Amino acid sequence: MNIKQYLDSTYLKTAAQAGLSEKENKEVVTAAIQEAIDNDFKLIMIRPEFVKLAKEMIQNANSKVTVGTVIDFPNGQSSVEEKISEANKAIEDNVDDLDFVVDYEAFKRGEIDYVKNQVLECTKVGLAQGKIVKWIIEVAALTNEEIVRLSALIKNVVIANFKENVYENVFVKSSTGFYKTEEGKPNGATVATIKLMIENSCPLPVKAAGGVRTYEEAVEMIKLGVKRIGTSSAKAIANGEVSESDY
Numbered sequence: 001m002n003i004k005q006y007l008d009s010t011y012l013k014t015a016a017q018a019g020l021s022e023k024e025n026k027e028v029v030t031a032a033i034q035e036a037i038d039n040d041f042k043l044i045m046i047r048p049e050f051v052k053l054a055k056e057m058i059q060n061a062n063s064k065v066t067v068g069t070v071i072d073f074p075n076g077q078s079s080v081e082e083k084i085s086e087a088n089k090a091i092e093d094n095v096d097d098l099d100f101v102v103d104y105e106a107f108k109r110g111e112i113d114y115v116k117n118q119v120l121e122c123t124k125v126g127l128a129q130g131k132i133v134k135w136i137i138e139v140a141a142l143t144n145e146e147i148v149r150l151s152a153l154i155k156n157v158v159i160a161n162f163k164e165n166v167y168e169n170v171f172v173k174s175s176t177g178f179y180k181t182e183e184g185k186p187n188g189a190t191v192a193t194i195k196l197m198i199e200n201s202c203p204l205p206v207k208a209a210g211g212v213r214t215y216e217e218a219v220e221m222i223k224l225g226v227k228r229i230g231t232s233s234a235k236a237i238a239n240g241e242v243s244e245s246d247y
Contacts, residue, residue, distance in 0.1 A: 006226070011044075014047070033058070048090050071099065098133050144193075155172070174197065175210035
């Protein structure tokens with residue numbers, strides 16, 4: 001198993017969140033991109049303003065690393081039009097993967113048609129440009145029943161509106177890694193939540209994000225059936241080390 005090809009190496013903190021200046025934070029992002037290139041990870045996941053930088057560095061290195069970014073991150077509560085506008089800017093910058101945060105709060109309020117339309121319209125934009133689309137459902141904000149229903153909703157929208165040959169390009173993704181939980185509960189992927197997602201999103205692939213910090217945990221996720229792992233611990237995982245990262 002080439003575990004590196006499952007790893008979406010991730011750095012999504014703003015300068016304020018990292019307690020850094022804008023210049024210092026850009027240096028951290030640049031180092032993360034270079035690390036992904038040096039280790040031949042599947043993808044580097046960064047904020048939209050750094051997509052151009054990542055593509056330039058990867059092209060200059062003649063690397064096959066792809067570039068992903070997050071859309072409407074981390075809360076997912078912008079309008080469909082705002083999501084699409086943000087996605088189009090990333091597409092202009094030649095991004096490869098678009099990781100949208102679904103409006104899970106609207107889903108929890110029962111605004112099902114709104115969420116279905118959001119998934120349809122944003123997925124349409126990404127697939128039309130040959131991009132991989134991922135939908136972050138934020139499992140820590142959901143009950144098990146809601147995880148089941150939201151995973152199935154995304155699956156059903158895709159099956160109803162797109163051809164089978166693109167199913168592999170629309171993922172259901174567990175977490176932003178930024179959701180604040182109470183009493184130290186996990187805010188990312190767990191075995192239990194990933195099982196629910198895989199059972200209810202199939203044939204769409206699943207990305208486990210947040211909480212995967214060791215090689216053993218990554219292998220366990222892959223054995224469950226995940227196709228991608230989002231982690232700020234990609235190098236530690238690839239080297240069989242234990243990371244202290246919080247994502």
